[in-house]
Amino acid sequence: MNYFKSTIKIVNFGPLALLYYLSISELDTYFENYFEILSFNIQLIIIYFWSLKRPEVLGNGHVFFAGIINDVVVGLPLGMSSLSYLVVSLVSTYVKNMTVNTSITTDWFTFFIAIFFSNLTFLILMNNFSNIEISLLDMSYNTFFTLIFFPFFWFIFNMYNSVIIIGKNV
């Protein structure tokens, strides 16, 4: 029984572990070797999905720390990614408060709003308070592919979410 409980705990910890791992490790979702413009931000998808569906799996404090870690590893000013991630979390919490039943299409549309505000925050801070130059075109490609890949991850995370629920109901 104890073994079963600890397995459930590990399964619950999955999305958070993935978020931290993607932030801290060398592993990236930038596939320039295969297709020069292909890159997407899987962290934003993780934060949006789990803040919307199961906020208890992904605490706001963890989202903040994952952002700080990402800033250090990538070389951005501290707090930049944290703010982007928290904006996504804010939109998803708002959507959660305002809606009862959601489908993949509504999630996809609201995710677009979330990454729009997240990137807007990122751009405003970068352009006005940092000397780092970024390519708007690369950023647009990244946003576009993040949006395109959202349904794919939505299905995967939805399946994982049902696994967590099964574990809790037993």
Added chain:
Amino acid sequence: MSSSRDDFGIAFRSALLQRGAAQKFSLFSLITIAIIIFFLDSFDFKFMKPIRSLINDGIYRASLVASSPSRYIPEITGNVSELFSLKKENEKLKKELEIYKQKELNVKYLTNQNRNLKKILESEDTILEENIVISKVLIDKNSPYLNSIIINRGSKAGILKGMPVMDKDYLVGRIVETNFLSSRVLLLNDLNSRVPVTFGKEGVQAILKGNGSTRPILEYLPDEYIIEEDIEVFTSGKDGIFYAGAPIGTTTIEGEVKLFSEPGQLSFVKIDLSNF
């Protein structure tokens, strides 16, 4: 109309301030903290430098450990396939070993001969001491926005901001951030990289600008200058940071530079401390 505005206000306030069993911190407090940290870091407050340095060193080490599976898995799978060709390789290596043994004997003979000749010339044994630090690449995380690497040498090893970084004899970038035990290298292909260069028989001056892709571009060329292909590009040293004559790459017909050292394939780099 006013009721929908009220709903928006309530939902937004609730999203910002709500704390429950699941959330220990409200989004409002975390966003405020993130903004404060961002401004403290962006405006380079003195007390932030050691804090940032400490955080960087800690996270870089943790990142190195976390990245090790992604580094070793390809190696392990490669080793399994190598097992099948082990016998053949063993025989080949034995033959190579014999050759190297012969060469070692030759080297010993030549070293002795060299010493004896120096004694005859009554010359002093001088060793050219180059002021170079060799460093290992700790983290090489690709980002759509920034192209940089983290190396395992920092201010403790005498590394300063702006120092040129080489792979073999080829320039790959410069130091943009130093911590006590690690540093960040801005690669030549990063959007923020600018290096004064010279090339061709006429010694054409230009600025090599990173464009985020693997091939940086040449800017500020003379008017109506037509770039030829395969001309070697060197640093001009005009900025006083990079010394003149370090090879970088060769020109392409599109006005780009094909780098001698591929930015994504760096394992060890050299940092030249001599100009600082």
